[in-house]
Amino acid sequence: MEGGTPTMRVLVVGAGLMGGLHAKAVKHSDTATLCGVVDLDIARVGVVAADLGAPGFTDLSRALAELKPDVAIIATPDSAHRVPASMAIEAGISVLVEKPLATTVDDAMSMVELAERRRVGLMTAHLTRFYPRYLAVADAVESGDLGAPVMLTTSTWGPRGLGERVSATTNPLWHLAIHDIDTIQWLTGGVIAEVDGAQLIESASGAAAFAATGVLSTGAGFHLAAGWTLPEGAAPRWDLKVHGESGVAQAAWSSDGVAVYTPGRVDNPDCLAWPEARGSIQGALRAELDHFINSTVNDRPYAITTDEAVDAVRSAALLEKCSSIRRVS
Ligand SMILES: NC(=O)c1ccc[n+]([C@@H]2O[C@H](COP(=O)([O-])OP(=O)(O)OC[C@H]3O[C@@H](n4cnc5c(N)ncnc54)[C@H](O)[C@@H]3O)[C@@H](O)[C@H]2O)c1
Structure with a gap:
């Protein structure tokens, strides 16, 4: 100390x-x-x-x-x-x-x-647990004002270059949709109970995507989609909607409101996940690190329990088992 x-x-x-x-x-x-x-x-x-x-x-x-x-x-x-x-x-x-x-x-x-x-x-x-925008949606759900969640829709999209780097060892289900799986289970307190359809699509272009629809153990429906489809240089895109019995909460990441225009290019830098400001990493990654260190030092429970992490793996494995795999040339 x-x-x-x-x-x-x-x-x-x-x-x-x-x-x-x-x-x-x-x-x-x-x-x-x-x-x-x-x-x-x-x-x-x-x-x-x-x-x-x-x-x-x-x-x-x-x-x-x-x-x-x-x-x-x-x-x-x-x-x-x-x-x-x-x-x-x-x-x-x-x-x-x-x-x-x-x-x-x-x-x-x-x-x-x-x-x-x-x-x-x-x-x-599970870094998305430290996104202030996801936490705002979680607070809205927990307040009870939306009523019980009826349907959750989420998506997470990254650039194709991501696939070039990681596709030898993983796919969009395990690499990206795992965020969506953890999020819908966290927000509802349930786990994926039934899968009505799931597909993994790979394209010769290098784009790849995973999509699934089904029902959580709470009775709420879900639809999630994720993949590496964006052109290089595009900022990641995600979208989350919780439709409750009496209201809707939503969060999106289409831009952080910062744009840098240079000849031939527009950059929308990340100000949320791991923005670098004056040489130091801020945002959700910094909050996650501080939480992990402080909880470990003070012997306090972590924001993501081991049961929740195992449930995310179990649900991803179920979705994988139910997936049809398609290749688009
Ligand atoms: N939270 C997020 O938003 C987020 C974003 C990107 C990656 N990730 C996760 O981070 C992890 C790493 O992803 P990445 O994109 O950095 O992959 P990467 O391929 O860029 O890096 C992985 C590195 O691990 C090394 N490695 C492999 N086996 C090893 C071993 N046994 N011991 C030591 N080094 C070993 C490789 O040589 C490589 O340098 C993955 O689990 C990924 O899902 C999380």
Whole structure:
């Protein structure tokens, strides 16, 4: 503790897009210190470590033994969370694991059981829980003014370049629709109970999408759609609507109201998820990090429980099982 502010030594595992952002958020945080970065790819870890002035490792066991971090952030690909997360948990430290917790229920349960056995914290980074716009919708639902949710519609869209980077290890269901799944389950307190239709569409153009419709255990209907379809440079787009018995709450991300015009191009920078202001990461990613660190230090419950994270994995696995897969040439 320094001046009443807890500071924890954080090890970031996975130095790709998200690990790089987490490492940067930690680097500029008041509550955490970046003690090291790990990636199997020596070139990648070298770049992030050099940029942020922290030691880089390709061997996680060595990093855990030498650095003795207080907590770890696991930002490896969707299906590669269990091994590094379990190694960190076995070392006796709490972990923040990127979403989805895992891409199989067995992997998810094994991490949860291990964390319980070793008595350390395990939080899944469902970042949308820290979007003020989603929280405003959650507050409207919880107030009761909308009545019970009857139908939820959500969508999450990213650029095609995202698919180029991650499609070897994941698809739009596990990578993007997992946000929508967690959101509708969080907002209703239910889980996906019935699937009326689900489809995974892949196109030779590189665009890919997932869509599903069905019913939650509360009786509310849902329709969700997600994918990487936007042209490069376009800002992410999402949309959330909760139709209740007596009202509707909605939030959208079509632009954050900031536009930068340069010859031949208009940029709409992110001011919500992980905006960088004056060299420091702000927004939901910063709020998520502060929440994880403060809750771990003070032994307080995390905003996303392990049951909720496992339920998201279970529902995604159900949707995957019910999906028809189509390829568009
Ligand atoms: N919350 C969000 O909005 C959000 C956004 C993007 C990504 N993510 C999540 O973050 C995670 C990482 O995604 P990304 O886009 O950064 O992927 P990425 O492919 O850019 O990076 C993954 C990195 O992990 C490394 N890696 C793989 N296996 C490893 C291992 N066992 N040990 C150490 N390093 C290993 C790879 O070499 C790569 O550098 C995914 O789970 C993804 O769903 C979340």
